[in-house]
Amino acid sequence: MTVDKIDEKKKIIKTIKIDVDKCNGCRACEVICSAFHAAPKYSSNNPARSRIRIIRDPLRDIYVPVYAGEYTVAECAGRDKYTIDGKEYDECSFCRASCPSRDEFKEPDSGLPLKCDMCEGEEEPLCVKWCLHDALILEEREEEMEEEVEQEDLEIGLESLADKYGMDKIMDAVVRMNEKD
Numbered sequence: 001m002t003v004d005k006i007d008e009k010k011k012i013i014k015t016i017k018i019d020v021d022k023c024n025g026c027r028a029c030e031v032i033c034s035a036f037h038a039a040p041k042y043s044s045n046n047p048a049r050s051r052i053r054i055i056r057d058p059l060r061d062i063y064v065p066v067y068a069g070e071y072t073v074a075e076c077a078g079r080d081k082y083t084i085d086g087k088e089y090d091e092c093s094f095c096r097a098s099c100p101s102r103d104e105f106k107e108p109d110s111g112l113p114l115k116c117d118m119c120e121g122e123e124e125p126l127c128v129k130w131c132l133h134d135a136l137i138l139e140e141r142e143e144e145m146e147e148e149v150e151q152e153d154l155e156i157g158l159e160s161l162a163d164k165y166g167m168d169k170i171m172d173a174v175v176r177m178n179e180k181d
């Protein structure tokens with residue numbers, strides 16, 4: 001989810017609706033996402049750097065596109081298996097968190113968390129554009145602003161990252177990200 005401010009009181013929330021039944025595991029979304037975020041842009045592609053990952057189990061015909069959400073410092077306690085239309089999905093299959101218990105959504109070199117930015121600067125998220133099977137659909141809705149809460153969330157997120165990785169590493173990563181642009 002990303003947020004665009006329209007005016008002082010309203011914002012647009014962008015999310016990607018996922019139709020698991022339409023995904024065939026082609027992984028075009030992973031390719032374009034990692035290429036778009038490469039430095040320089042489109043110079044390489046590596047699914048490990050993608051902010052959308054396909055949780056795959058071809059033998060059971062299971063493909064779940066999941067795009068990266070918030071970073072979390074600790075593993076959650078409420079895991080469950082899901083059975084939908086006779087298919088059993090493993091714990092964490094639908095989870096969007098960059099979490100200590102799995103490898104997805106971590107920058108391979110630094111280990112820093114990756115988060116979907118809705119392809120900032122593009123008219124449309126590139127994974128949505130490249131998914132020829134309509135498994136990914138962009139949805140937008142308007143909401144009232146809650147500026148104080150957003151600022152608080154940002155501070156909590158930065159504090160957790162600084163605790164885990166140290167402020168120097170975070171600053172290095174920010175400098176590197178700015179160099180990409």
Ligand code: SF4
Pocket residue numbers: 022023024025026027028029030054063065130131132133134135136
């Ligand atoms: S591009 Fe679409 S069909 Fe292909 S893996 Fe991604 S979500 Fe699935």
Ligand code: SF4
Pocket residue numbers: 029032033050051052067068115116117118119125126127128
């Ligand atoms: S919207 Fe952009 S950044 Fe987010 S997962 Fe799709 S391609 Fe990656």
